[in-house]
Amino acid sequence: LLGPNGAGKTTLISVICGLVTPSSGTISVAGHDIIRDYKAARSTIGLVPQELHTDAFEKVIDTVQFSRGLFGKPRDDAFIEKILRDLTLWDKRNSKIMELSGGMKRRVMIAKALAHEPRILFLDEPTAGVDVELRKDMWRLVRRLRETGVTIILTTHYIEEAEEMADRVGVINKGQ
Incomplete structure (x- = not known):
């Protein structure tokens, strides 16, 4: 989804993800109405927002495991390990979020979004302010x-x- 700053990209994603109520019309995700069947619709979506929202004092592994549980998924240590390894976060798994660089925090947000195995992943300006390696x-x-x-x-x-x-x-x- 391409557009200049202020075009409405983040607002559109927020509506699709059920974070903002649409002023009119309906939105279905994977056949589920985002208002009437929010839980089912939201369980198919992973969202990596532009802004980093995490508990600064929480450990990386704990915040990712917690995100999985929010969607009713059973604990799966092997899956969480795979995500953290894929994002080169495994060595940081016991670090507190506040101890990480900005790029590592962005990786944590991606791990959280993937923790419940969504079918659709929204990445809102994922490369804004990240280094070449992370990109x-x-x-x-x-x-x-x-x-x-x-x-x-x-x-x-x-x-x-x-x-x-x-x-x-x-x-x-x-x-538009």
């Missing part, structure tokens, strides 16, 4: 997720990223 790692991860059947919807205002990563590009400007 490359994220694109590798996105490619792997796509290969496993996860639908990736990302917002960006970089046309180069959209062209490189997307099967399809939607353009939004002034909410």
Whole structure:
């Protein structure tokens, strides 16, 4: 989803994810109405927001495991380990969030979004303010997720990223 700053990309994602109530119309995700069947719709979605929202005093592994539990998924230490290894976070699993760099915190947000094994993953401006290494790692991860059947919807205002990563590009400007 390509568009300039302030175009409405984050607002659209927030409505689709059920974080903001739409002013009109309906939205269905995987056949579930986002208002009437919120829990079922939301369980199919992973969201990595633009802003980092985590408990600074919580350990990496605890916050990722907690996110999995929020969606009613049983504990799966092997799956959580795989996610953390894929995101090069395994060595930081016992670190508190506040001890991590900005790039590592972004990786934690991705791990949290993947913890419940969503079919659709929203990445809101995933490369904003990240270093080149993390950008490359994220694109590798996105490619792997796509290969496993996860639908990736990302917002960006970089046309180069959209062209490189997307099967399809939607353009939004002034909410249209």
